[in-house]
Amino acid sequence: MRVFNSFILIILIQIALSCNPALSAPDGSLVAKLPGFNGSFPSKHYSGYVTINEKKFYYYFVESERNPSKDPVVLWLNGGPGCSSFDGFIYEHGPFNFAKEPHDGFPTLHLNPYSWSKVSSMIYLDSPSGVGFSYSTNETDYITGDLKTASDSHTFLLKWFELYPEYQNNPFYIAGESYAGIYVPTLAYEVANGIDAGVKPVLNLKGYLVGNGIADNVFDGNALVPFAHGMGLISDELFEAVNSECNGGYYNPTSQNCKIKLDKVHEAIGDLNIYNILEPCYHAPASFIQLKNTNVPLSFRRLGETERPLPVRKRIFGRAWPYRALVRDGHVPTWPQLLSGENVPCTDEEVADIWLNNEAVRKALHADSADLAGRWDLCTDRIYFNHDAGSMIKYHKNLTSRGYRALIYSGDHDMCVPFTGTEAWTRSIGYKTIDEWRPWYVKGQVSGFTHGYDYNLTFLTIKGAGHTVPEYKPLESLEFYSRFLAGANI
Incomplete structure (x- = not known):
């Protein structure tokens, strides 16, 4: 009888744990x-x-x-x-x-x-x-x-x-x-x-x-x-100048003229x-x-x-x-x-x-x-x-x-x-486009734009x-x- 009662108690504890996740959380963590x-x-x-x-x-x-x-x-x-x-x-x-x-x-x-x-x-x-x-x-x-x-x-x-x-x-x-x-x-x-x-x-x-x-x-x-x-x-003139000197490559400037133009960009937006x-x-x-x-x-x-x-x-x-x-x-x-x-x-x-x-x-x-x-x-x-x-x-x-x-x-x-x-x-x-660039909405208002690709990749x-x-x-x-x-x- 004691063995049977112990078995029932274990089952009840397992049911309680499944119903109440907090019981299995670490002691003192609440x-x-x-x-x-x-x-x-x-x-x-x-x-x-x-x-x-x-x-x-x-x-x-x-x-x-x-x-x-x-x-x-x-x-x-x-x-x-x-x-x-x-x-x-x-x-x-x-x-x-x-x-x-x-x-x-x-x-x-x-x-x-x-x-x-x-x-x-x-x-x-x-x-x-x-x-x-x-x-x-x-x-x-x-x-x-x-x-x-x-x-x-x-x-x-x-x-x-x-x-x-x-x-x-x-x-x-x-x-x-x-x-x-x-x-x-x-x-x-x-x-x-x-x-x-x-x-x-x-x-x-x-x-x-x-x-x-x-x-x-x-x-x-x-x-x-x-x-x-x-x-x-930045102005059109500065953009055209920096683009010309850097040839569209800004992350790793190799010429002094490119660096000078990038400094002007940074100065314009620095504050x-x-x-x-x-x-x-x-x-x-x-x-x-x-x-x-x-x-x-x-x-x-x-x-x-x-x-x-x-x-x-x-x-x-x-x-x-x-x-x-x-x-x-x-x-x-x-x-x-x-x-x-x-x-x-x-x-x-x-x-x-x-x-x-x-x-x-x-x-x-x-x-x-x-x-x-x-x-x-x-x-x-x-x-x-x-x-x-x-x-x-x-x-x-x-x-x-x-x-x-x-x-x-x-x-x-x-x-x-x-x-x-x-x-x-x-x-x-x-990846192939699955969902073409389009607006997305919250409460009827445009909240941004999204582009969906194959393999469940989304840009937003x-x-x-x-x-x-x-x-x-x-x-x-x-x-x-x-x-x-x-x-x-x-």
Whole structure:
């Protein structure tokens, strides 16, 4: 009888686990509340670390608000290299909007009506080790690159799905923007190869999304000048002169006359916000810069009542390699390394910096203390990163030819990774057109343009958006994202 009762108990526990995914989540990973937010979360949140040797990779997981047992699971990666995926969480498509008006000394959090967790579960990963809350006890791990990052992220995913086995059968996608134009396809390639090799657990990879992502030196490098001319940022005379001197090749000028003309182009556009030419260029107050460059813990109220911070949704925010020095093989400096300690130009990172460097917030997020993990920086200077994967075009062709769906989207007012270069390299793959260039709509309004190719490759523009598309066009972003995941025409 005892054996029979034990058998019944095991069956009941298994049924309970299948009905309630939270029961199989790691102990202590549930996020119960967050400083600055009053109210109930619309879905369950989990966070913590996955350990790989001496590296500790931090993640924040948001269950889908719709049907977490069936909806896709999407891994989100910000770029840099060296920038935290809390960029996407706080400023783009996370479950909250952050306002600078304080609540109990913290920025105030409101529910985001356009969160991508409306239709999918989201994993926000700080990668590689040394970025955001992720760190290693062996500082040699901070010497890394494209291929090592992809390998580590694949290992992270295998371990993560072991911790959350209830999601192993859900459709899985990888998404990211900017330098994640390299992170995403290289990781998808690792995952796809692991699936083919029978690596367990078997991930249910269906496809990937890349927003304003770098892909290829030549295509991306030659995109700026035609973009600047087409947008009316440089004159016909300058465009004709630079085109004549450079023979249409701008990314690697070989003649002095070409360099001189390119300098004139850069001078003409130098004071614009390269991440969205429609937006002003944000300049942080001196008091914030001083606080940020000290080891004193940050507090929201210490900014001072005399400061007039910009509303959060007016911040200018983006992560990418600057147009003056495109990504080439070899060492890629992070933004602080490139700018001698300063962070990304034209961006307001105050809310994220203040919130994530507060010890009460870190404790609520299950992030290790600053003594262990270091202070949180939007983009770190503690990694040494090498670009060693080459052009991404071969990765995209490999993945799409194997049946994985790909959405390559671009905010059409981003000057850092202009849509013209992205459109050109997607076309260069040589796939047959399935859906001719046409507008796509949200609520009866043109929201951009799309071009569909064979092998489920889609190129999409978002009208009026900058480098970080969901920041500028949250409604339209949730629309194209939802349609893509559902397999519908955009």
